Amino acid sequence: MTSDAAVAALFAGAIVLGGVIRALAKLVERPKSASPDKESDVQHRRSR
Known part of the structure; x- marks a missing residue:
């Protein structure tokens, strides 16, 4: 193999x-959007 x-x-x-x-990120985002409260709490904890 050169x-x-x-x-x-x-690259491939x-x-x-x-x-x-x-593709996986798109699939994961769909159920998350159904529970925005939990996601916002997680993001706030990470930022702190």
Whole structure:
């Protein structure tokens, strides 16, 4: 495996992982929006 092929594979893997993470984030955000009170409390605790 040449260095060029390795770099190309790394970029492809990063793009795929990014797409999967975005898809999971969208799925996770849907149930969270149903309970905004709990989310706001968690965010305030993290900021402090």
